[in-house]
Amino acid sequence: MRSDDHVAVKDAAEKVGREQNDRMLVGPVIDGWVGLYPDMNGQSSFIGTAVAAQLEADVLHLIVHDSDIFAYWYYQRGELVDSFWSAPGYFGEENRAQEEAMAGNVEAFRPIVGDRVKRLAKLLRRGEEQELDAESQLAEFAKALKISNALTAYDYLKSGEIEGVKKWKQFLEIPSERVAEAKHDARKRRSEVEAARKQFKSDGVLLLHEERKVGGAPYGCAVEDGFAVAWADYQARSVSFATSEPPWEKARPLELGAVKHLTGLASDATNSRVAISAGDRVQIWDVADGNWSHVGDILESDLTIAVAISADGKLVAHASREKIVVTDIKSNKPLCTVPHSDVRRISFHPDGEWLAVSGQSFGFVSIRSEPAWRVVYFGGKRELPPQMAFNSQELQNIDWEEMERKQRVEMEKVIKQLERSSRRNKQFVMSDAQIQELRDEMERSTQETRAQIAELQAGGMPATPPQPNQLVRCAAFSRDGKWLFCGTDNGFYVLLWESVPRQAGADLIEVTWKCEFQDRDEFGCPDSVWAIAEELDSPAVVFGGSAGRLYRLELESGQLRELAKLPGEAWIVDLAMSADGAALGAAVMSMPFSEAARKRHDRTPSWQVWSYTRLRG
Structure with missing residues (x-):
């Protein structure tokens, strides 16, 4: 808005915001312009039209879309006098004629820039005549008009990207009642979560809750009497480690040297040997009486993205973006290498002869026999639809x-x-x-x-491989090797390992127990299972996932019971049972409280330790 009347601009924006149920940021007056930054990054031209109708001042609505489109709409006294669209037909032919007509008339800006309109004309060239990308066009256009803070938007500002933004402390968010309502809702959500968490702690059910503001989900595994936890901050390229044990008052920092990247921790059956996927290597550590001793490294030419260690601690398996490798730790020699480009989780069978591999495809690695890789189809095969032929x-x-x-x-x-x-x-x-x-x-x-x-x-037709009916998010074997546990995008399943077909291309249909969820999320998808842990003192398994609920299934009877709903909108991404079976560690990603962060689909990572004795009852 070309105006020195900040109050008038703010009032007009408040009115439009209330009518459209939109929130906006209003900047201060800088060089005769007031910046207005609508929610959803101002991509709709309607906001500019609506605000222009409320003001006598000139209104210039500028947008950039994906660095491909630079566009503007220029209003004087509420009337559209000029517009520009850099890439007619970008979104489809139905709008091409209208967009072609938005050719831009630099003379409309002569009262503002004078003879500098020639500079503007170069910025309104289209196609191959335009050397700049859309973002650079906007930057130069705003510079010519002496408009500050043009290369930012509501979402960027609300997420804290304020470097280089002039007079940021003078920005206001409107409509005031919507801002107040959003803050009230955030406080209410926070209060409810903190009350639920406090009650769990008072009941002796929640033993430890550690939260971080940055980075992805923590990675944890059982060690000795407690847990080892790694926090990876991918932006800062740093990893911090900690251990927690009874009485679970606070996690203690653990120094394991400089690690810049990490995607997993795994411990053996005795919880005395730990494997860490650390960027270009897998680190092996022995743990005894709280002391960590570095055994050695398994080097990887690419990037390690998943790790598992055998029950006896003699073998380690890791996945990269290209392959799965099983290595004998003592000799540091690979026993098996399988090409594979999309692995999420891997798990050893207790006999050390098989790996369960989950990702876009699910299957097994036979460590000492051929074929090494054997894809299977959970729930059977889903053929390619006819319209995709x-x-x-x-x-x-x-x-x-x-x-x-x-x-x-x-x-x-x-x-x-x-x-x-x-x-x-x-x-x-x-x-x-x-x-x-x-x-x-x-x-x-x-x-x-x-x-x-x-x-x-040339006439060659590509093979159209079938897809599984269900995507396996995680898989694990029972300690005795009898059962295979699978968490999928539709539920949780228990299979008798001796009955599981292991030939490549087999359908995995026969299950012993199953838990299929009927609830759907906001996108219409069922609750999915991402994490599994087995009890130590009874034949039962605990699991959880996107619904933030912990379930217990008895392996002998198939009886299912919900143990707890974690506070807030939680997503359980990993579980680990302590060595004595009394505590359950959970890596959790939770929806934040603020509206802006929720719109960005941010998640708050936390590591939680629960009294499994009290959960189970």
């Missing part, structure tokens, strides 16, 4: 060169977004080498696509 005639009619060009544009867009994120975050900056590595990887993907296209056009 290839039509050779349609293939010939597609402009593959144009498709490849768009793919390269998307490639550069992703890289630019990463570069922007790096600039906004002081703690994490991608190096030129990392950017080039990403560009090379995308180029390899483009070349692979080109080869596949050539094969298709």
Whole structure:
């Protein structure tokens, strides 16, 4: 808004915000302009139209979409006098004519910039004539008009990205009643969660709750009488370790040297040997009387993303983005290497002969026999729908060169977004080498696509592998090796291991016990199971997942019981049982209390220790 009347702009924005049930940030007057930053990043042109109708002042609505589109709408006394759209037809042909007409008339800005309209004209070129990306167009356009803080938005500001924002402390959020209501709701949510947590602690059920503000979910495993926990801050490229044990008053820091990346912890059956997936290696540690002794490292040329250790502590398995490797710890020699590109969790059978592998595909690794990798289909196979089958005639009619060009544009867009994120975050900056590595990887993907296209056009039809009816999120074996536990995107299942087919391509249908959830989340998906732990003193298993509830299933009878609903909107991502079976460790990601953070789908990580004795009753 081109105005020195901050009160008038604020009042107009308040009115529009109430009518549209939208929240906005209003900046101070800077060089004769007042910035208004609507929720949803101001992508709708309606906000500009509505605000312009309330003001005598000039209103200029500027947007950038994915670094591909620069657009504006310019109003004088409530009337649209000029507009610009840099990429007509970007969202479809139905709007092309209207967008073509938005060609921009720099003369509309002559009263503001004078003869500098020539500078604006260069910024309104389209297609190949425009050398700048959309974000740079906006930056230069705003600079010519002396508009400050143009390269930011509501979500960025609310998430704390305020570096370089002029006079940030003078920004106001409106409508005031909506802001107050949102704060009240956040306080109410916080109060309810803290009350529930306090009650659990008073009852002796919740023994420890440690929360961090940054990073992903913590990783934990049982060691000696308690747990070892790792907190990975991927932006700061640092990892901190801690241990907790009875009486569970507070976690104690653990120094294990400099580790910059971590994706998992695992301990053996005696909880005396620990494997840590630490970036380009797996570290092996022995634990005795609280002392940690470094046994050695299993090196990885790529990046370790999952880790498991055998029950006897003699073997370690890890997955990278390319393969699964099983290594004999004493000799540091690989026993088995299996190509695999998408692994989430791995788990040893107690006999040390098999691995259960979950991810986009589920299957087993036979460590000492062939074939080593054996994919199985949980719930049976789901064939490719008919509408997805290839039509050779349609293939010939597609402009593959144009498709490849768009793919390269998307490639550069992703890289630019990463570069922007790096600039906004002081703690994490991608190096030129990392950017080039990403560009090379995308180029390899483009070349692979080109080869596949050539094969298709020559008449070669690609295989369409079947998909499983259920996606296995996590899998584990019972300590005695009798049972296979599977948590899926639809529930929890117990299978008799001796009855599980182990030939490649088999359907995994026969289950002994199952728990399938009927509740659906906000996206219509059922509650999924992400974490499993076995009891030590009785044949039973505890599990949890996206619903934030802990369940217990008895293996002899199949009886199912809910043990607890964790406070807040919690997602249980991992579980570990203590050596004495009396405590249950849980890695949890919870929805935050504030509305802005919830809209960003942020999660608050925590490590919780529960009295399993009291939970079970």
